[in-house]
Amino acid sequence: MEDKDISRAVIKRLPRYYRYLGELIEDGVERISSNELSNRMKVTASQIRQDLNNFGGFGQQGYGYNVKYLHSEIAKILGLDRTHPMIIVGAGNLGQALANYTQFEKQGFKLVGIFDVNPVLKGVSVRGLEIQMVDELPEFIKKYQVEIATLTLPKSKALEMVKVLTDNGVKAIWNFAHTDLNLSVPSDVVVENVHLSESLMRLSYNLNRREKEE
Amino acid sequence: MEDKDISRAVIKRLPRYYRYLGELIEDGVERISSNELSNRMKVTASQIRQDLNNFGGFGQQGYGYNVKYLHSEIAKILGLDRTHPMIIVGAGNLGQALANYTQFEKQGFKLVGIFDVNPVLKGVSVRGLEIQMVDELPEFIKKYQVEIATLTLPKSKALEMVKVLTDNGVKAIWNFAHTDLNLSVPSDVVVENVHLSESLMRLSYNLNRREKEE
Numbered sequence: 001m002e003d004k005d006i007s008r009a010v011i012k013r014l015p016r017y018y019r020y021l022g023e024l025i026e027d028g029v030e031r032i033s034s035n036e037l038s039n040r041m042k043v044t045a046s047q048i049r050q051d052l053n054n055f056g057g058f059g060q061q062g063y064g065y066n067v068k069y070l071h072s073e074i075a076k077i078l079g080l081d082r083t084h085p086m087i088i089v090g091a092g093n094l095g096q097a098l099a100n101y102t103q104f105e106k107q108g109f110k111l112v113g114i115f116d117v118n119p120v121l122k123g124v125s126v127r128g129l130e131i132q133m134v135d136e137l138p139e140f141i142k143k144y145q146v147e148i149a150t151l152t153l154p155k156s157k158a159l160e161m162v163k164v165l166t167d168n169g170v171k172a173i174w175n176f177a178h179t180d181l182n183l184s185v186p187s188d189v190v191v192e193n194v195h196l197s198e199s200l201m202r203l204s205y206n207l208n209r210r211e212k213e214e
Numbered sequence: 215m216e217d218k219d220i221s222r223a224v225i226k227r228l229p230r231y232y233r234y235l236g237e238l239i240e241d242g243v244e245r246i247s248s249n250e251l252s253n254r255m256k257v258t259a260s261q262i263r264q265d266l267n268n269f270g271g272f273g274q275q276g277y278g279y280n281v282k283y284l285h286s287e288i289a290k291i292l293g294l295d296r297t298h299p300m301i302i303v304g305a306g307n308l309g310q311a312l313a314n315y316t317q318f319e320k321q322g323f324k325l326v327g328i329f330d331v332n333p334v335l336k337g338v339s340v341r342g343l344e345i346q347m348v349d350e351l352p353e354f355i356k357k358y359q360v361e362i363a364t365l366t367l368p369k370s371k372a373l374e375m376v377k378v379l380t381d382n383g384v385k386a387i388w389n390f391a392h393t394d395l396n397l398s399v400p401s402d403v404v405v406e407n408v409h410l411s412e413s414l415m416r417l418s419y420n421l422n423r424r425e426k427e428e
Contacts, residue, residue, distance in 0.1 A: 013417055015381045019392070042394075078415045093314045097307035103392075103411060109418070147289030147421065152325040172421040174414060176275065178233070178317075180256075190424055192417035196408070197317060198229035199393035200388060203406035204323070205225055208293030210404055 012050050014074055016041070017051070021071040033064035083108050084172075085144050089161055090152035091116040091124070091131045094176060098150055099126045112144045117157060134161065141168040150174040151181070159184060227265055230255070230294055235285040247278035272323065294322050298386075299358050303375055304366035305330040305338070305345045307312050308390060312364055313340045326358045331371060355382040364388040365395070373398060 020041055024032060033184075038045035070187045075081050085110045088095045098104075099114055116122075116130050132140065141148070149170045152157055158177035165173065166189050173191045175181045182191040223411060234255055252259040267286075274350050289295050300323045302309045312318075314327055330336075335345045346354065354360070363384045365372055374390035377386065380403050387405045389395045396405040 010415075011416060013418065014321050015409070015415040016394075018415065019409075019412070029255065067222035077419065077422075079418040080415065084418060084421070093307070097311040098410075100307045101410070104291050104414060107411065109414060120369065148417065170423070171328070174417050187428075188424065190417060190420040192413055192420070194410070194413050195229070195233075196312075196315070197321065198233070198406050199406055200318060200323060201229040201294065201321070202225060203299060203388050203404060204290065204293040205228065206290075206404040206406070207298070210385070212400065214402075 086148040087113040088150045095152035138168045148172040155179045300362040301327040302364045309366035352382045362386040369393045
């Protein structure tokens, strides 16, 4: 599949399509037109057709989309059709909260280990996994062929940890530390930064603007 | 200040400027050129000038930007120059993790209450606040003039809770429930959806694509 030039905007929307199609499956809907999907998702039908055409279409004139088929095709594009061994590095509140999200596992993100730097946490059990110390990371990553590391450590520790992770073969970092890690990883490692405080600031900006308008 | 037509993309970038300027202040940097800021942030200098011109510029030819001044001006634009009383509704792992982020408070987001539907959690203390039951919400919101509600409840409970919150005066919802709440709130309420699993899927997509390229 030729998808090298798919824009970031389309990729940003794909998981949302996947979520809505999953809801349709739960509701027992077998097929849907781009117009109906458009009404549900509050994006234009032409946007939907255009987005899905990037991946070869999937729709049939006069029939619309087969919901299960489209859902499974988007799953393949997103890499959800196979299992990704994942670890969490940083077993504080946020790390433990993410460990307890069982939904990720249903999508193929299999949590195989939780790590921290704090000896007090050693051996504490989170969802059946005992928290391990970070000096066990190199061996563990190789043994379990860890692909994804979720980084829920303070910024000060994130950078050195990234080196340990990527040196030992981790290929993807889901970063919650308050810094842009994509500027400091090897070029073959992918990073997704989640900056929660920036999200809260955008909310505050919109609240502020709304109040000025009133 | 006339900022009604500021694009979503600029607003998305503003918190990032704010973060980098905060780091510069910590590093003792007093002024910076758009070129230096560009090198740090890995965006073009012309992008920076263009973004900041939306708000009246702030830069001086031959001097660059005064870091503290620009930081405080962006704070005002983002509404961080005043206190926003905030509650968390949903005191599970994620709700408790967010309650323990003291950084939000430094930016003016003052956590005044934590609520849940589960009686087992009643009275449990999180960062000095006792978890309350949601039937206390209407009175509490009015008494504390709550502006922002962080919603860390399952999707099934999120919708009815949104009605209680907005009926009683909450003006902004920071939504972690797995649904797009902006489609179902009154028009004067602002919503910021944080879909963690969509973020993880984007990482997976990029990982998948990278592997195909190799």
